[in-house]
Amino acid sequence: xxxxxxxxxxxxxxxxxxxxxxxxxxxxxxxxxxxxxxxxxxxxxxxxxxxxxxxxxxxxxxxxxxxxxxxxxxxxxxxxxxxxxxxxxxxxxxxxxxxxxxxxxxxxxxxxxxxxxxxxxxxxxxxxxxxxxxxxxxxxxxxxxxxxxxxxxxxxxxxxxxxxxxxxxxxxxxxxxxxxxxxxxxxxxxxxxxxxxxxxxxxxxxxxxxxxxxxxxxxxxxxxxxxxxxxxxxxxxxxxxxxxxxxxxxxxxx
Numbered sequence: 001x002x003x004x005x006x007x008x009x010x011x012x013x014x015x016x017x018x019x020x021x022x023x024x025x026x027x028x029x030x031x032x033x034x035x036x037x038x039x040x041x042x043x044x045x046x047x048x049x050x051x052x053x054x055x056x057x058x059x060x061x062x063x064x065x066x067x068x069x070x071x072x073x074x075x076x077x078x079x080x081x082x083x084x085x086x087x088x089x090x091x092x093x094x095x096x097x098x099x100x101x102x103x104x105x106x107x108x109x110x111x112x113x114x115x116x117x118x119x120x121x122x123x124x125x126x127x128x129x130x131x132x133x134x135x136x137x138x139x140x141x142x143x144x145x146x147x148x149x150x151x152x153x154x155x156x157x158x159x160x161x162x163x164x165x166x167x168x169x170x171x172x173x174x175x176x177x178x179x180x181x182x183x184x185x186x187x188x189x190x191x192x193x194x195x196x197x198x199x200x201x202x203x204x205x206x207x208x209x210x211x212x213x214x215x216x217x218x219x220x221x222x223x224x225x226x227x228x229x230x231x232x233x234x235x236x237x238x239x240x241x242x243x244x245x246x247x248x249x250x251x252x253x254x
Contacts, residue, residue: 020085021184021215022073024048027082029068042068044238045082050217052183055210057226058219060235069235070219074186075103087183104129108177108185112192114169116161122148122172123157129180147175151205167198174205178214185209187218191225203228 029043042065050056058073060066071077072084075091078099084091086106094102116125126144127135135143148157151171153164161169170190177185187206191199203225210216210230218229226232227246234242 019051020049021052021054021087022050023083023085024072024079025083025085027072027079027084029065029072029077030080042238043072043079046235046238046240048233048240048243050184050215052215053210053213055206055216055230056218057229057232058217058235059221059223059226059232060241063237064235065238066219066235068238070186070188073184073217074107074109075099104132105180106183108180108182110170110174110177110185110187110190112189114161114166114173114193116169116172116176118161121158121160122153122164122175125161125172126176126179129176133180143179144175147179148172150178151175165198166194167201170194170198170202171205174202174209178209184215184217187216189220190218191222 024046027043027046027048028041030041031039033039044065046065046069058066058069068077072079072091075086078084078092086102089102091099091102116122117128123141123144126147127140130140130143145154145157148154151174153168153171153175156164156168156172161172164172170193174185174190185206190206191202194202206216206218207228216229218225220226229246230248231245232242233240
């Protein structure tokens, strides 16, 4: 890779919080027109706590605010009002540079499209987040290989994305999301481009990661996927309409 490396940014340690991975306190998000008038009020004072180790499905109809909530949970945007804490850190108080570094260290992203670099092996793809954290190549490759082994691709490390099936590419994307040991694994419709059987195998992988203690937040429109999570948060018109726990599931067989 020839991409220039940014200078390291030092972040102050987060205050200790016993159980909250993230917390929204009266969070609002307003989008404005160029003339300054309100175009849409996407979130209208959301209160939500997601604890470490939870498996939460975020659901809701089109226009409910779930896509906006996704961008906030992923630290891709900031709330207009209220307070948003991730790992005890106030996102609104961070500079753009601090937020970028914090996001890279704290949030692992898995999306519907795999977003793998076609020219690189999956080992190199999984190591990309560590490259931007200035991790030495030997450590980067070791950690990437460990994550690929975790998701069942230990024998495919030198393959390029187009040499893999869709399910294998999504597994590689999950490994890439995990390689920084994030606080939160954030997934947006991660089975949307997969057939039903392959999608079930990916969801089983999320189940195992949750059972191992990972905090998983999945945005989905599929009620069957929502039922698979431990907790469902349903939005409507920018507010939390439903926040319920699902019955416990039987442990997933590895």
